[in-house]
Amino acid sequence: MSEPIDLHTHSRASDGSESPAEVIAAAARAGIHTVALTDHDTVSGWAEATEAATALGVGFIPGIELSTQVFDEQNDFEPHSVHLLGYLLDPEHPVLVEEMVKIRSHRDNRLQLMVDKLAKDFPISWLEVRAGIPEGATPGRPHIAEVLIAKGIVRDTTEAFEHILAGDGPYHVPHYAPTLETGIRIIREAGGVPVLAHPLSRGGTPLTDVRGPIDEAVARYQRWWELGLLGVELHHRENVPEQQPALDDVAQRLGLIVTGSSDYHGSKKPNPLGEHTTSPESLRQILDIATGVRPVGHMPAGV
Ligand code: AMP
Ligand code: FE
Ligand code: FE
Ligand code: ZN
Numbered sequence: 001m002s003e004p005i006d007l008h009t010h011s012r013a014s015d016g017s018e019s020p021a022e023v024i025a026a027a028a029r030a031g032i033h034t035v036a037l038t039d040h041d042t043v044s045g046w047a048e049a050t051e052a053a054t055a056l057g058v059g060f061i062p063g064i065e066l067s068t069q070v071f072d073e074q075n076d077f078e079p080h081s082v083h084l085l086g087y088l089l090d091p092e093h094p095v096l097v098e099e100m101v102k103i104r105s106h107r108d109n110r111l112q113l114m115v116d117k118l119a120k121d122f123p124i125s126w127l128e129v130r131a132g133i134p135e136g137a138t139p140g141r142p143h144i145a146e147v148l149i150a151k152g153i154v155r156d157t158t159e160a161f162e163h164i165l166a167g168d169g170p171y172h173v174p175h176y177a178p179t180l181e182t183g184i185r186i187i188r189e190a191g192g193v194p195v196l197a198h199p200l201s202r203g204g205t206p207l208t209d210v211r212g213p214i215d216e217a218v219a220r221y222q223r224w225w226e227l228g229l230l231g232v233e234l235h236h237r238e239n240v241p242e243q244q245p246a247l248d249d250v251a252q253r254l255g256l257i258v259t260g261s262s263d264y265h266g267s268k269k270p271n272p273l274g275e276h277t278t279s280p281e282s283l284r285q286i287l288d289i290a291t292g293v294r295p296v297g298h299m300p301a302g303v
Contacts, residue, residue, distance in 0.1 A: 003033035003300035008261030013045035015140040017266030020045035024052035030273040034059030043091040060296035068183035080205035088290030089192025106176035188228040191292030195231035200239035235260025235276035
């Protein structure tokens, strides 16, 4: 692809290692034509990214990755974390703003609780972890990983997430998040385009994966589509390849927009920019629907 489009990246506004301007500069160096910044539960990186994108001639799509959860009705309503991307949403929409503040504050408490549990077994303290979280950034487990690496307790983030920070591990503490249904509604109300992030993640939720009868998967996605879901991130390194054809089928049947992205986190994840990309047709569909804010710069050919 001559003008690659990458619609999922993180900066120091959440759990990436680079400033928003550095993410845009890295995208320019990687030959990415248009990039979205999708920090967890915050839009605080948009202004700096907009300035950098304008200066460097990179197309910029303001976005977010909203933390949500679904409850498995077949299984004692067990909660599962689901990430929801939102593009071109109004950053000042009051309900969105209120929800972002609420999630970030719970994430802060939750990270502190995790560190307290870890401190019983490892030489680590909340003061050390907090020192590595930039002012106002959305706190996440990668901020703990950074300290574990610095102390030689693990080699890298991947190793940290294999056991010590694993979602089903002994130190994990969940955090508040709105339901997926609420997340979809808020993003739509803010004029944005909701796209389900990495729905086939390894160890992900049995509700977004598509193993089993295709009609059951279509029925689950149809409910989200009726609530306003507009797309699925089909191409992503964490999506198990064997289920991708079935998810593509579900997307085609419901007319969901299909995207692909890197989920770049700088040095905090191995995913390189442009590892997966989105077609100009899919970006065109996103731009046609969004009414919250406009993209920055000129869009690639075919959009
Ligand atoms: P949290 O938001 O605190 O629940 O932490 C989840 C975040 O950690 C995700 O958004 C990813 O960015 C990151 N993450 C999850 N698994 C891994 C992994 N295996 N390696 C590196 N980062 C990961
Ligand atoms: Fe992340
Ligand atoms: Fe995610
Ligand atoms: Zn992400």
